Amino acid sequence: MKNLMIYNPVKIHFGAGEIENAGRLAKTLGKKAVIVTGKNSTKKTGLLDRTIKLLEKEGVKSVVYAGITPNPKNTEVEEASALAVKEGCDFVIGLGGGSAMDAAKGVAVVAGSGGKLWDYIGLPGKKPKDIGKSLPIMLIPTLSATGSEGNPAAVFSNPVLNQKAAIYNPDKIFPAISIVDPDLTLSVPPKQTAEGIIDVIMHVLEEYLTGETDCDMQDRFTEGIILTCMEEGRRVMKNPGDKHARAQIALSSTVALQGLPNSGRAGAWVVHPLEHAVTAYFDNIAHGAGIAAILPSYLKYLGEVKPDKVHQLADRLFDAPKDVKGELKIAFCIENFRKFITDIGLSDNFKDLNIGMENMEKFADKVIEVGGLPWKLDRPRLVQIFKGAF
Numbered sequence: 001m002k003n004l005m006i007y008n009p010v011k012i013h014f015g016a017g018e019i020e021n022a023g024r025l026a027k028t029l030g031k032k033a034v035i036v037t038g039k040n041s042t043k044k045t046g047l048l049d050r051t052i053k054l055l056e057k058e059g060v061k062s063v064v065y066a067g068i069t070p071n072p073k074n075t076e077v078e079e080a081s082a083l084a085v086k087e088g089c090d091f092v093i094g095l096g097g098g099s100a101m102d103a104a105k106g107v108a109v110v111a112g113s114g115g116k117l118w119d120y121i122g123l124p125g126k127k128p129k130d131i132g133k134s135l136p137i138m139l140i141p142t143l144s145a146t147g148s149e150g151n152p153a154a155v156f157s158n159p160v161l162n163q164k165a166a167i168y169n170p171d172k173i174f175p176a177i178s179i180v181d182p183d184l185t186l187s188v189p190p191k192q193t194a195e196g197i198i199d200v201i202m203h204v205l206e207e208y209l210t211g212e213t214d215c216d217m218q219d220r221f222t223e224g225i226i227l228t229c230m231e232e233g234r235r236v237m238k239n240p241g242d243k244h245a246r247a248q249i250a251l252s253s254t255v256a257l258q259g260l261p262n263s264g265r266a267g268a269w270v271v272h273p274l275e276h277a278v279t280a281y282f283d284n285i286a287h288g289a290g291i292a293a294i295l296p297s298y299l300k301y302l303g304e305v306k307p308d309k310v311h312q313l314a315d316r317l318f319d320a321p322k323d324v325k326g327e328l329k330i331a332f333c334i335e336n337f338r339k340f341i342t343d344i345g346l347s348d349n350f351k352d353l354n355i356g357m358e359n360m361e362k363f364a365d366k367v368i369e370v371g372g373l374p375w376k377l378d379r380p381r382l383v384q385i386f387k388g389a390f
């Protein structure tokens with residue numbers, strides 16, 4: 001295990017009904033908020049109006065930018081930032097799924113420091129511009145998935161460049177406060193709920209699979225999060241109104257990327273950059289849907305280069321029978337993941353997502369263009385994993 005440093009300054013208010021504290025908590029961050037949200041869901045559920053009223057009750061003014069689309073675009077962030085500057089907003093509230101929350105982080109940067117969002121994105125051979133000032137951020141997730149509410153990362157799409165890339169900056173884009181009220185996720189439809197669950201699982205699985213192998217406590221923590229997501233995920237698919245399941249999934253989502261489960265591993269992220277290459281071209285595919293399609297093929301590759309960790313998963317998640325060994329154990333683990341993915345209503349391959357084989361080479365090139373080669377992979381292996389997902 002590597003030495004580690006954990007820094008997480010987010011004040012997280014978790015639990016059913018916590019949304020009622022939105023005004024009181026917002027008041028500690030500023031006088032006028034720009035509320036950054038999606039086009040439909042927060043209007044439909046009444047949450048947007050409710051939040052505005054909760055702010056008003058505490059004397060906090062607000063303006064709304066309700067134009068964020070899934071896989072948020074640089075132009076949307078820039079429009080919301082211009083609104084924030086014009087209206088004299090002194091802090092940002094991200095209200096919605098990961099897309100709205102990440103967009104809020106982008107607004108904090110662009111409204112605070114000026115320029116274009118892509119100036120702050122680092123790419124191979126392109127140093128990002130330093131973020132000078134960023135506005136304080138409050139996040140209110142309505143979907144359990146990204147963990148954006150507890151981390152200093154934000155992912156953006158640039159449709160002109162066909163790039164999906166991230167800002168990661170613990171000094172500038174950690175939210176100051178996040179309100180995680182699991183009841184706000186009750187309205188999430190089954191498909192998005194499932195996509196969120198597989199995303200949470202992948203957030204702890206990435207470094208578990210590629211990082212240091214002697215992180216026993218972190219391994220147990222990770223397996224606990226995955227088992228919780230699988231058990232409560234199956235439950236919530238049967239009964240979307242199950243508040244206990246919704247709360248357990250929401251807490252798993254927030255904790256997954258908060259620091260501890262991945263600490264000391266120094267592992268690499270592989271499925272995420274591969275998936276970001278997919279959504280760079282296919283904006284209609286949700287992040288979680290892309291992950292679900294790639295994961296089985298990636299596990300097959302890992303079974304060849306790092307079988308022990310896949311064997312451990314087979315034992316600890318799926319209780320592999322004693323006589324199932326070697327390659328059979330890898331296959332057993334992959335089959336169980338496929339079963340979970342399809343049980344919760346997702347596709348375990350590209351074909352079912354209508355992504356054709358002709359895209360695999362260009363996906364590989366996009367991975368390399370945006371982030372370089374992840375982990376021990378070379379281009380032929382990237383193509384192998386993409387093709388295996390077909």
Ligand code: NZQ
Nearest residue numbers: 038039040041070071097098099142145146148153187188
């Ligand atoms: O857009 P609206 O109208 O709000 O509807 C959304 C959207 O259609 C809907 N939704 C959200 N909450 C709802 C709801 N519908 C009904 N009831 C509710 N309570 O769900 C749809 C998907 O929303 P989105 O925010 O796009 O989903 P998600 O939370 O999965 O976020 C995905 C984005 O986050 C990035 C992804 O790449 C993607 O761009 N990620 C961010 C990370 C981070 N900041 O740490 C890490 C992740 O790995 C990920 O890359």
Ligand code: ZN
Nearest residue numbers: 146199203287
């Ligand atoms: Zn993710």
